[in-house]
Amino acid sequence: MSARNSSETARVIPEATVARLPVYLRALTALSESGIRTCSSEELATAAGVNSAKLRKDLSYLGSYGTRGVGYDVEYLRYQIAREIGVTQDWPVVIVGIGNLGHALANYSGFRSRGFRVVALLDADPERHDELVAGVAVQPFDDLESIVEEHGVAIGVIATPALAAQNVADRMVAAGISSILNFAPAVLTVPEGVDVRKVDLSIELQILAYHEQRKAHGAQGSLPDGVADGVPEVTEAAL
Numbered sequence: 001m002s003a004r005n006s007s008e009t010a011r012v013i014p015e016a017t018v019a020r021l022p023v024y025l026r027a028l029t030a031l032s033e034s035g036i037r038t039c040s041s042e043e044l045a046t047a048a049g050v051n052s053a054k055l056r057k058d059l060s061y062l063g064s065y066g067t068r069g070v071g072y073d074v075e076y077l078r079y080q081i082a083r084e085i086g087v088t089q090d091w092p093v094v095i096v097g098i099g100n101l102g103h104a105l106a107n108y109s110g111f112r113s114r115g116f117r118v119v120a121l122l123d124a125d126p127e128r129h130d131e132l133v134a135g136v137a138v139q140p141f142d143d144l145e146s147i148v149e150e151h152g153v154a155i156g157v158i159a160t161p162a163l164a165a166q167n168v169a170d171r172m173v174a175a176g177i178s179s180i181l182n183f184a185p186a187v188l189t190v191p192e193g194v195d196v197r198k199v200d201l202s203i204e205l206q207i208l209a210y211h212e213q214r215k216a217h218g219a220q221g222s223l224p225d226g227v228a229d230g231v232p233e234v235t236e237a238a239l
């Protein structure tokens, strides 16, 4: 197993590989928690649900090749992946919009265990202010700028209605936030250098529905009316 040197740190890892790194991290954490010290690429690939050739290729971007006959050192590989995706460091996060979804997100313990610390919950509705959610008091949205400055927040989560999302994103960016996780069914416009990830569970469900439909009609080898090209139209409907 080879450690990366500083020149390799700047190497660009393909986006698809970056998206799989948290999956490997989760699988390695499970292996570590069951007391497993080393694992083969096949074992790790099975635990992560990918094929082992893809896993070896992904890990090679991190300079991690395993040791022939021994495999990967679980703890070291965990450390390497965590360092690569930046979760060895503490990331202060703000969540804006503390309604149904905001409450669920604020109560999710998995953020903290992965290095994401929710430092503030912000909402525009005064009726929500001062409510304690997972031990954090909901504050006025207008406190955004001072909170971002005080805690050095780089990541913001938007859980407001779609109509408010662009304004919230603009305020986040102006305050210095450069990464946004957007749950609102709205397409956000942000300046270059700001990363936006959109999460939409209804799209995930629609993709599953598409596969269900394919399974149901696969036997006849035909597709239902209105799905001429086999790809159903994906709408931005909220759940």
Ligand SMILES: NC(=O)c1ccc[n+]([C@@H]2O[C@H](COP(=O)([O-])OP(=O)(O)OC[C@H]3O[C@@H](n4cnc5c(N)ncnc54)[C@H](O)[C@@H]3O)[C@@H](O)[C@H]2O)c1
Residues within 6 Å of the ligand: 096, 097, 098, 099, 100, 101, 102, 122, 123, 124, 125, 128, 141, 159, 160, 161, 162, 164, 167, 168, 182, 183, 184, 185, 199, 200, 201, 202, 238, 239
């Ligand atoms: N991505 C997904 O999979 C998914 C799943 C569920 C809900 N959603 C979306 O998440 C959003 C929230 O859903 P919900 O059910 O929690 O709604 P909700 O109405 O319960 O909560 C929205 C909260 O946002 C606050 N808010 C409104 N405008 C604001 C502003 N300008 N600044 C700060 N706070 C503001 C409201 O006061 C309210 O507390 C919606 O856009 C919904 O469509 C997405």
